[in-house]
Amino acid sequence: MMAPAWHSALMIATIVFTATAGDVLTASAMRKIGDLDLIRAERGLVGTIYAVTGSIRFLLGVVCMALSFFSLLFAVSNANVSLIAPASASLTFVSNAVAAKFFLHENVDRRRWLAAAFVCCGVGLMAR
Amino acid sequence: MTFRRYLVLGAVMLTASLGDTFLGKGMKDFGPVSVHHLGRLLYAVANPWVIAGILLLLGFFASYLTALSWADLTFVLPSTALGYVVVALLSRFWLHEQISPSRWIGILLIVMGVGFVTLGPSYTDHAPAKVPPLPEAEEVGKR
Numbered sequence: 001m002m003a004p005a006w007h008s009a010l011m012i013a014t015i016v017f018t019a020t021a022g023d024v025l026t027a028s029a030m031r032k033i034g035d036l037d038l039i040r041a042e043r044g045l046v047g048t049i050y051a052v053t054g055s056i057r058f059l060l061g062v063v064c065m066a067l068s069f070f071s072l073l074f075a076v077s078n079a080n081v082s083l084i085a086p087a088s089a090s091l092t093f094v095s096n097a098v099a100a101k102f103f104l105h106e107n108v109d110r111r112r113w114l115a116a117a118f119v120c121c122g123v124g125l126m127a128r
Numbered sequence: 129m130t131f132r133r134y135l136v137l138g139a140v141m142l143t144a145s146l147g148d149t150f151l152g153k154g155m156k157d158f159g160p161v162s163v164h165h166l167g168r169l170l171y172a173v174a175n176p177w178v179i180a181g182i183l184l185l186l187g188f189f190a191s192y193l194t195a196l197s198w199a200d201l202t203f204v205l206p207s208t209a210l211g212y213v214v215v216a217l218l219s220r221f222w223l224h225e226q227i228s229p230s231r232w233i234g235i236l237l238i239v240m241g242v243g244f245v246t247l248g249p250s251y252t253d254h255a256p257a258k259v260p261p262l263p264e265a266e267e268v269g270k271r
Contacts, residue, residue, distance in 0.1 A: 023201055030196035037194065052193060093209070097202050106200045107252040111244050115206040118241030125234030126212055 008083060011075035015088040018068035020095040024103050025061030031104070032057065090124040129250050133198065136191050137207050143188035145211035151181030199250040206245040209238050
């Protein structure tokens, strides 16, 4: 039996929220840690892995990414995959742009809004 | 943006799309897994396609983190969306699958989106701007 519309919307919202939280937390951790190429040149591969995995923000990001993955699995087992997969993938591009502007203070100019919108529509069309 | 950094973005794009494809192929070969027998998933790791998929996805995560350490999230995500196009083109020309007109339009939109974002700056500099001292203040200091 297929899930009702509000149930599907709630599942899509959960996937988008957890995926965006994961991406923003990971990006924030990487910004704080610094250029990994420079860190690897200075401390080697083990030192780089230590620097990344020692960040609480990075670990929280990974937890959110895992939650997003499991909510996607739960959603596709309860609702139509042709709705859940493209809707969550494309909406995540837009929610990431909004979250990056407000939480990471990235310079999301007109060019980046357009890119997010084009990619969002493109992913939606490709997964049909 | 240096050539090496474009290579890292290319690695993010290719490892993600190929890793997903390999994992999908391996799991199809392995067959469906019941919720009551999740332990059977451990045997899936013996499948060469699944092993290759996992290695590629590990490579994806490493290159994705590297890219995020010197580029904005709103730059990395659209730039690497070209992976969707790579998978579609592989399925068309390698697996000889049909691509509907709406998917071709989707490919065109993604390519345009990637073009927009990669022509702009990759990183927002958050360092405080260095304001030169006012000439009046310097003169006051000398007196």
